[in-house]
Amino acid sequence: MSTGTRLRLVESGDAAELAAVVRASADHLRPFEPSRTPEYYTEAGQRRTIGLLLAAAQTGSSVPFVITDDDGELLGRITLSGVTRGALQSCALGYWVRADRTRQGHATRAVGLAVDHAFGRLGLHRVQAETLPENTASQRALERNGFVRYGLAPQYIHIDGAWRDHVMFQLLAPSA
16 A cells, blocks of 8 residues: 555546545545535545545646555645635645544645645645644644645534534735
């Protein structure tokens, strides 16, 4: 089992493998994600999700990656979304890693690679991310990459059937 971590843009051909991964990780991901329809866990549902991600990428508002190991095994997804230009130059970061590959450093390394893309290739000034207060593993991945906790957003995102508070994190681009 490879321990390296890579990112590549999601492709329509990833639908079957993503469907298998989200089905196998459903119980692990459920407490941290919006409620999902049964279709989401199918190849057709993942093809639809990928289509929406790629459409947003075409407009420049999103960069959807899959997380893989050095051998190309699909480990999860990470997305730079809500890319805003003009005076803000910012985006939001969201990610997940499959249940059987957590606690191996993949999330931490994937966050670092995505941040490098945001500040390097996209030239953004700020990346923000939010976690549920109890999601300490995700918070550690952010903090290991220099993210700073700056607040709490009450009832911020509808997760697993309820409006949930989220801890707010941000990382600013290094000064030139």
